[in-house]
Amino acid sequence: QVQLVESGGGLVQAGGSLRLSCAASPRTIRAYTMAWFRQAPGKEREFAAGSGGWSGSTYYADSVKGRFTISRDNAANTVYLQMNRLKPEDTAVYYCAARNGPVSWSVVDMDYWGKGTLVTVSS
Numbered sequence: 522q523v524q525l526v527e528s529g530g531g532l533v534q535a536g537g538s539l540r541l542s543c544a545a546s547p548r549t550i551r552a553y554t555m556a557w558f559r560q561a562p563g564k565e566r567e568f569a570a571g572s573g574g575w576s577g578s579t580y581y582a583d584s585v586k587g588r589f590t591i592s593r594d595n596a597a598n599t600v601y602l603q604m605n606r607l608k609p610e611d612t613a614v615y616y617c618a619a620r621n622g623p624v625s626w627s628v629v630d631m632d633y634w635g636k637g638t639l640v641t642v643s644s
Contacts, residue, residue, distance in 0.1 A: 523548050523633040525617045530638030533607055537642075541602040543617030543635060551575065551595040554620040557602045558628065559613035560637075566616065568626040570602060580626065585611075607642045614639050 529541040541557070556571035570591040571580045579591050590603040600617060615638055618631035625631075 523550070523553070523619050523621075525619060525633055525635035527615065527617045527635045527638040530615060530640045532641045532643065535607060535609055535642055535644050537607050538603070538605045539607065539640060541604070541615055541617075541638060541640075543600040543602075545598045545600070545619065549595065550593065550598050550600065550619060552621070554622065554624050555591075555593060555600045556618045556620070556626060556631065557589075557591060557600075558616045558618055558631075559611075559640075560616070561610075561613040564613075566628050568628075569615070571624070571626050572600065573624045578624075580624075604640070607640075609642045609644045612640060612642045 524546050526544045552574040557569045558566050559569050560566040572591050588606045593600045617635040619633040620631050
């Protein structure tokens with residue numbers, strides 16, 4: 522069992538930056554596929570950014586590529602999402618997720634979820 526706790530959300534103006542954190546316990550996340558998903562009001566949850574276990578390869582949705590960066594500190598059991606040049610359309614609840622298996626960015630394939638942190642981008 523893995524517990525995930527997100528933090529770092531808040532209100533920011535368009536063009537600004539935020540860094541989200543996801544703390545995992547008690548197991549090490551080194552071998553886990555880790556990802557950030559987001560869900561805007563009235564919309565389905567969607568993949569934003571991910572990091573493969575062991576390899577640490579990163580993947581991004583087209584909508585955030587070049588603006589968001591996912592990173593992981595395996596020793597600290599923490600995953601980060603640095604979000605730059607934020608847009609109002611980035612407003613959503615951001616969820617951290619983990620998968621104990623091969624890389625997949627499908628919502629249904631993730632094994633563990635945090636409760637989410639709200640990011641609001643004002644225009």
